[in-house]
Amino acid sequence: MPVLTPRRRRRIRVIDFPGETIHRLKPITFWPALIGIMLVLTLTAADERQFVEFTTSINSVIIDNFSALFLYSALALLGLCVYVFVSPLGKVRIGGAGVAPIYSPFRWFAVSLTTVIAMGILFWAVAEPVVHFREPPAFIDIEPGSAAAMAFSMSTVFVHWTLAPYAIYTVAALTFALGFYNCGYGFSVGSLLRPLLGRYLIEPVAQLVDGLVLFAVVVGMSAVLSAGLLLIGDGLQYLFAIPKSPALYAATAAFIVSVALLSAASGLRQGIQVLARINTLLFVLLLLYLLIVGPGTFILELGGRSLLEYLRDFFPRQLLLDEPEGSRWSGWWTTAFYASWFAWAPLSCLFLGKIARGYTVRQFILVNLLLPSLFGALWFSAFGGSALYFDSLSNGALYGAYQREGLAAMAYQLFSYLPGSVLLSLFFVFACFISFITATDSNTDAIGGLCMKSVTAEYMGSPFGIKLLWASVIGVVGWCSATFLGADGIKMLANLAGLPGVVIVLGSGAS
Numbered sequence: 001m002p003v004l005t006p007r008r009r010r011r012i013r014v015i016d017f018p019g020e021t022i023h024r025l026k027p028i029t030f031w032p033a034l035i036g037i038m039l040v041l042t043l044t045a046a047d048e049r050q051f052v053e054f055t056t057s058i059n060s061v062i063i064d065n066f067s068a069l070f071l072y073s074a075l076a077l078l079g080l081c082v083y084v085f086v087s088p089l090g091k092v093r094i095g096g097a098g099v100a101p102i103y104s105p106f107r108w109f110a111v112s113l114t115t116v117i118a119m120g121i122l123f124w125a126v127a128e129p130v131v132h133f134r135e136p137p138a139f140i141d142i143e144p145g146s147a148a149a150m151a152f153s154m155s156t157v158f159v160h161w162t163l164a165p166y167a168i169y170t171v172a173a174l175t176f177a178l179g180f181y182n183c184g185y186g187f188s189v190g191s192l193l194r195p196l197l198g199r200y201l202i203e204p205v206a207q208l209v210d211g212l213v214l215f216a217v218v219v220g221m222s223a224v225l226s227a228g229l230l231l232i233g234d235g236l237q238y239l240f241a242i243p244k245s246p247a248l249y250a251a252t253a254a255f256i257v258s259v260a261l262l263s264a265a266s267g268l269r270q271g272i273q274v275l276a277r278i279n280t281l282l283f284v285l286l287l288l289y290l291l292i293v294g295p296g297t298f299i300l301e302l303g304g305r306s307l308l309e310y311l312r313d314f315f316p317r318q319l320l321l322d323e324p325e326g327s328r329w330s331g332w333w334t335t336a337f338y339a340s341w342f343a344w345a346p347l348s349c350l351f352l353g354k355i356a357r358g359y360t361v362r363q364f365i366l367v368n369l370l371l372p373s374l375f376g377a378l379w380f381s382a383f384g385g386s387a388l389y390f391d392s393l394s395n396g397a398l399y400g401a402y403q404r405e406g407l408a409a410m411a412y413q414l415f416s417y418l419p420g421s422v423l424l425s426l427f428f429v430f431a432c433f434i435s436f437i438t439a440t441d442s443n444t445d446a447i448g449g450l451c452m453k454s455v456t457a458e459y460m461g462s463p464f465g466i467k468l469l470w471a472s473v474i475g476v477v478g479w480c481s482a483t484f485l486g487a488d489g490i491k492m493l494a495n496l497a498g499l500p501g502v503v504i505v506l507g508s509g510a511s
Contacts, residue, residue, distance in 0.1 A: 024463075028207035030451045033214035037473055040219075041480065048484050062339070062499060063331030068320060070338040071330070073502055075318045078167035080509055081365055084174070090362035094353075095181040101358030107273050108359070109367050112352055113375065114279040114435065115272075115442035116169055116368075119228040120340075121161065121283075121379055122432055126398070126414050127407040128160070129153045129384035130391050134399045137329040140322070145396070150388050154306030157380045159317055160337040162310075162373040168338070168505055169352065170369045172345045174361060175508040177353030187354075187449050189213045189346045192508035209504065210450050213346040216500045218474055220343030221443055225478030228436045229253060230408040233482075235429040238412040239422065246483045253475040253482075256433060260440035261471055265464055272445070275438040282431040283379070290382040293419050295389045302388065303381030339498025346504045350446040383414075390417045444471045 044051045084090060093099065103111060132153035136142045142149045175192050185191035190206030197205075232252050233244040242248060263275055291299060316322050323330055356364050387410065391398040394417075401413040411428065415421045447470045448462030 024453050025451055025466075026207045026210060026453055028204055029210040029214060032208075033211045033218070034469075034473070036215045037218055037477065041476060044480050044484065052484070063328055063335055066499060066502075067331040067335040070335050070342065070498065070502060071318055071320060073506055074164040074168055074338055074341075075315075077171045077505070077509055078164050081167045081170050081369055085362055085365045090360065090365070092178070092182070092361050094177045094359055094361065094364065095357040099181075099358050102355050103273060105367075107277065108355060109371060110280040111273055111276040111355055111442070112368055113372055114276045114283075114438045115351060116166075116344075116348060116372065117376075117435075119224050119231065119432065119436050119439070121376065122411075122428070122435055123227040123231050123408065124157075124161075125380055125383035126387040126411045127402065129157055129380070130387050130398050130410060131402065131407070132156050133388055133391065134396065137323075137327065139324050139327055139329070145392070150302065150392075151306050151309050153388065154302060154381070154384055155310040155313065156317075156333070157384055158307065158310040158377060160334060161376040161380055163369070164318060165338060165341045166369045166372050166376075168341045168345045169348060170365055171509045172349035172505045173352035173356070173368060174364055175353075176349045177356045177364065178361075180353060181357055187350065187452075189350065189450065189504060192346070192349070192504060196507055196510050212500050213504060214447065214450060216343050216498075217347035217443070217447070218470065218477065220340060220498070220501075221439075221474050222477035222481055223340070224439070225253060225256070225436060225474060226481035227408075228256070228432055229478060229482040230406065231411065232429055232432050234405065234408040234412060235425055235432070238409075239425055239429070246479070249479050249482045253479045256436050256440060257471045257475040259433075260437045260444065261464075261468055263437065263441040265467075272438065272441050275434060275441060279431070279434045279438045282427070282434060283375075286428065286431060287379055287382050289424065290386050290418075294382070294386040298389050299382055299385035302385045303377070306381070307377060339501075342498040342501035342505055344443075344501070346501055347443060347446050347450065349508075350450060351442045354446075354449075386418075387414050390414060440471060440474070444474075 043054075101108070130153070133149050134144050136144055136149045136152055140152065142152055172192065176189075179185035179191045179194065180187060185194055186206075188206055188210050190209040193209065194206075229249045229252055233248055236242045236248065237244055263272060310317075313322075320330055352368060359367075387398055398410045398413050401409045412425055415424045415428065418424060444467040445462065448466045451466050451470075452462050
């Protein structure tokens with residue numbers, strides 16, 4: 001076989017004819033996942049009520065039987081991260097000694113941060129603390145709306161958005177990075193399991209694992225898109241009196257997917273890193289604005305007190321030691337969030353691992369676990385603390401907005417109490433667009449690579465047509481979720497997508 005020079009290799013892969021693309025597809029990965037998603041869409045269109053009932057029943061089974069699996073697994077993965085960080089493995093360089101990094105340290109952090117959190121922190125930063133403040137679980141014997149309920153709500157947010165969840169991504173992404181760059185494994189989620197299964201991981205099995213992940217992450221990503229559509233829809237209604245409707249959600253989803261594809265077409269080093277830097281700047285500006293013009297002293301005091309409570313009760317909360325048998329509170333909240341992290345982790349690990357070349361394992365854990373957790377604590381303290389402060393002063397106005405219009409409306413109710421509320425709301429809506437565009441760009445890149453046979457450490461691109469197909473599918477499923485299922489449907493979709501994810505991530509940790 002003739003050896004391809006870099007020039008010839010590049011020319012061959014830039015020109016992707018349809019027949020050549022189909023020939024390069026992993027059939028066991030691509031077709032079952034696509035057919036499964038089409039089947040879900042068909043069932044939704046044929047009988048929306050029956051589909052919702054079916055989804056709800058499966059969700060109940062997961063909550064009743066697998067909540068402990070999600071929480072215990074996340075804790076075990078966090079312990080593994082701590083062990084690796086202090087072990088000799090922490091000095092190993094991803095890609096080998098002397099290899100050049102893809103990104104500078106700041107750009108690497110910006111891309112990693114913004115592609116992981118996506119719409120999550122924008123949608124839940126105001127909504128979740130207020131709901132826990134007004135609706136604490138009955139088993140903890142806390143009066144709704146009290147100071148104790150306030151500390152409970154913020155410490156709960158830390159459970160859902162700091163250390164343990166980020167450990168899920170970190171373990172999966174680090175396993176893939178070392179396998180791909182240092183051991184020569186393929187660009188495949190199945191490669192996460194190769195050290196564990198060895199010769200038993202034959203190619204059809206590896207492709208089947210990739211197909212399962214592909215289906216799960218498209219469902220999970222669609223759930224996040226639907227959250228973004230709800231949030232943007234409420235913002236457009238608040239700012240411009242544009243009524244929320246299926247047509248508005250469809251137009252918004254189409255715009256997000258189109259811009260993400262334009263970014264994806266510009267290449268890994270160009271579009272995504274520009275979007276990520278803009279996204280990071282938006283997050284920092286929003287965070288500083290809340291700290292400066294909001295109740296800064298209250299935010300810092302509540303954040304510090306809640307952080308201490310979070311650390312004090314870390315193991316009881318993580319291990320469900322204080323929750324009575326039969327309670328479904330953690331299942332409906334913590335399990336849903338952790339399931340979402342597990343659903344995204346197998347695919348996101350391909351992207352996070354791919355951009356980590358040139359850095360050490362210890363630096364990887366710092367950038368993907370410790371720094372994002374610190375940012376999450378600051379972000380939720382600022383937004384959640386401000387929301388709790390004004391909800392208390394206004395006799396539950398933010399909670400009332402939730403009861404009237406849904407979770408997404410609470411953010412704009414908060415902004416109405418701050419200086420420059422209209423400009424702030426515009427800025428926030430723009431941040432929503434950029435956040436999901438950034439996440440869509442990174443994940444369609446990983447999805448495209450997952451479907452193809454020819455992705456290597458030297459050439460990590462994938463055909464634009466494959467990215468277009470999956471981005472469109474994600475947009476359609478996200479629109480269906482926002483239109484028919486709402487916020488509760490988002491959590492149900494996350495649960496459904498998370499179950500296969502937890503199996504794969506635990507397998508990577510064992511590897």
